[in-house]
Amino acid sequence: MSALLSVTDLQKSFGAVVVADATSFDVAPGEAVGILGPNGAGKTSLFNLITGTLPADAGRINFGGKDVTKMSAATRCKMGIARSFQVPQPFGGMTVFENALVGATQGAGLSGSDAEAHALAVLDETDLLDKANARAGALTLLDRKRLELTRALSAKPKLLLLDEIAGGLTEAECKSLITTIKNIHARGTTIIWIEHVVHALLAVVERLIVIDFGKKIAEGAPKTIMESAEVKEIYLGVDPDV
Numbered sequence: 001m002s003a004l005l006s007v008t009d010l011q012k013s014f015g016a017v018v019v020a021d022a023t024s025f026d027v028a029p030g031e032a033v034g035i036l037g038p039n040g041a042g043k044t045s046l047f048n049l050i051t052g053t054l055p056a057d058a059g060r061i062n063f064g065g066k067d068v069t070k071m072s073a074a075t076r077c078k079m080g081i082a083r084s085f086q087v088p089q090p091f092g093g094m095t096v097f098e099n100a101l102v103g104a105t106q107g108a109g110l111s112g113s114d115a116e117a118h119a120l121a122v123l124d125e126t127d128l129l130d131k132a133n134a135r136a137g138a139l140t141l142l143d144r145k146r147l148e149l150t151r152a153l154s155a156k157p158k159l160l161l162l163d164e165i166a167g168g169l170t171e172a173e174c175k176s177l178i179t180t181i182k183n184i185h186a187r188g189t190t191i192i193w194i195e196h197v198v199h200a201l202l203a204v205v206e207r208l209i210v211i212d213f214g215k216k217i218a219e220g221a222p223k224t225i226m227e228s229a230e231v232k233e234i235y236l237g238v239d240p241d242v
């Protein structure tokens with residue numbers, strides 16, 4: 001099956017800081033892929049490049065068989081790429097429902113009762129329905145994370161990019177979020193998930209990509225990757241000879 005997302009020889013630097021160094025990988029429709037790497041490795045920058053908020057210096061991004069490298073972030077969102085942010089970015093003065101409605105209208109292109117019905121269905125899926133009328137700025141951290149998920153999902157994405165959505169949660173909160181993400185994946189949404197909470201990632205993804213200094217240093221089955229000496233050394237700071 002052809003890839004939903006194809007990243008080829010992607011290059012991006014901020015002065016001397018290289019955040020994407022000849023990065024290439026494919027993601028198949030329906031797959032869940034995890035991205036690991038130390039702080040500052042370029043993981044969030046990779047999402048910015050894929051969503052189009054950051055222009056690439058060189059290389060190509062194909063989505064759904066189309067070259068989107070030069071397309072705007074708004075166009076890519078309408079084509080089906082949506083993300084959650086590491087630091088939740090709700091419209092704080094709006095209600096939870098209104099936040100979901102923004103994604104349904106602006107991202108998914110729905111209007112009227114169709115947009116409202118979709119926003120409510122997503123809030124049900126993300127367990128926020130009982131807080132639909134709460135002001136987004138007043139939510140707990142878990143619910144702000146759930147709202148990030150809601151905002152992304154309400155745009156009806158084919159590809160959902162999750163940026164450290166489990167960070168800062170308690171074990172119990174993390175477990176409940178994993179269940180929600182598993183359900184989203186099970187109904188066919190393709191996921192790329194950046195996460196430092198490794199056990200959360202491993203509960204969902206089928207493949208791991210590890211990046212360091214903008215370079216892909218490993219890619220493969222989660223078990224193989226987590227056991228590789230190179231990854232232990234670079235990512236976990238473990239000396240393979242000890």
Ligand SMILES: Nc1ncnc2c1ncn2[C@@H]1O[C@H](COP(=O)(O)OP(=O)(O)OP(=O)(O)O)[C@@H](O)[C@H]1O
Nearest residue numbers: 014017019037038039040041042043044045046086
């Ligand atoms: N707009 C920018 N201008 C200059 N430097 C930037 C910019 N955005 C990111 N950087 C730098 O690029 C590097 C990679 O940042 P990025 O946020 O992509 O890393 P990350 O892997 O997501 O890190 P973390 O795990 O801490 O979130 C960092 O050194 C960061 O300071």
